[in-house]
Amino acid sequence: MVVFEGVTKHFPARDRDAGAFAALDGIDFAVARGSITGIIGRSGAGKSTLIRLVNGLERASAGKVSVDGVDVGALDEAGLRSLRRSVGMIFQHFNLLSSRTAFDNVALPLEIAGVDRQEVRKRVEPLLDLVGLSDKRDRYPAELSGGQKQRVGIARALATEPKLLLSDEATSALDPETTQSILELLRQINAELGLTVLLITHEMEVVKAITSNVAVIDRGLIVEHGRTFDVFTRPQHETTRALLSASLGAKLPEWIRSDLKALPLPGDRVLVRLIFFGETAFQPLTARLVTELGAEVNILAGAIDEIAGEPFGSLVVSYPADPDTLERARHFYQETGLATEVLGYGA
Incomplete structure (x- = not known):
């Protein structure tokens, strides 16, 4: 579903004499269709930059990012708008509009796409039911809990019937019980809709619970990837071992x-x-x-x-x-x- 080929991303350094900063440095990686794939790494490793290249929020400095066979870097603004309808995204801090109800927040991308009101209702109501918020359709974000806000965000991301769902630290602001319910919802969506899910997180428990595949990024490079079980039980790279040391296996005093x-x-x-x-x-x-x-x-x-x-x-x-x-x-x-x-x- 997603292929990174020799992808590099440079940002200008704050110090003009320091040259460009390489957030990503030659990424080669593929996300299997229908999988739930996690990207893990320390803060500043390049996780957010990597995921923002998928929907064109950032452009690669070199290399190629393809989504379902489409070269993201070759798209003009109209092509990017079309791509983003097939790539949903959920965020750490929900990004809901406070002046709109749950129903209207979910409906927003459809309204922007010019879908008529009757069709909007046909799509939004089943999505609210899917995420368990049919009874909260007329509530505003201020009246919802953190988990309910994230469920609205997930429903909104699904409104345009995407092939791919991106999750940017979507459970980091939630308590453990709510996190578990959101993970169960993502697993259900993956199974029932056949949706490919690509998530970035620093929470090892999230990766263990939901992903089938995982990649470890460090200093702009994918240093290890494979089946989640294989990577977690037989980590090969020292960065992977360091990330997993606090969350896996028997702990010694x-x-x-x-x-x-x-x-x-x-x-x-x-x-x-x-x-x-x-x-x-x-x-x-x-x-x-x-x-x-x-x-x-x-x-x-x-x-x-x-x-x-x-x-x-x-x-x-x-x-x-x-x-x-x-x-x-x-x-x-x-x-x-x-x-x-x-x-x-x-x-």
Whole structure:
């Protein structure tokens, strides 16, 4: 649905002598049709710039952005207006007009497009029903909660029957319960309407809950991308690992983490994260590890999670770091296919 080919975006530097600032620097990435794809990254990584290129709010300095086969950069103003009817967008702060009711906010893009009032009613009423706001059609934004305002924003984004929905930090201003309800609504829209959803967020819980695919952007580059489950369970880039460190898997207390060493001393124990997914998710491998290594195995932390609808679990265990025990453990992991990560060594 969306293809980025060698996309670069420069902005003028504040200091005239510093030259142009590269917000994006050679992006190659594709968004699968019908998917919910997330773009994650730190503040200033280029997420917002990337999504604004899709509907022509920004123009690429070099490279090509295509939406459903159409080269966005080659469009004139009339072509951009046509494109934007097929690309809906929802925003962090809702961007509703305070002087218009929920019904009239949803109707606005249709009115701008010149749709007659009878057709507007035929389109808007089902959308308000879809987002669960039929009873709020005549309420003004000041009378709505944050979640209800965002639902109006989603209905408005769907009014022109788009093929693609862009979400720019759409849940960042919402509480966790409301966020969950909005994510469920986006998942429903994706399933029922076959709508492709491209969202940018810094909230890892949002990515885990709703996306099928994810890309990690850092300093204007896509440093990692793939199935959400694969990226979250086997992150390859240090930026990805840093972003996920606070939101995934078993957490160790600070007093343990602060004493970890990179290399063992005589008598030390090794701390290992055991990662359970796929075939290993439902096997009693922890009990087998204890049997294999003996009673010296301690369980320090554990967590069970779900990523993109797939089960994921982790345990942090420790056992003696002597050569014999380490070799038996290595053989056990190799035999069972259990994924592991050595966290360090401690007394």
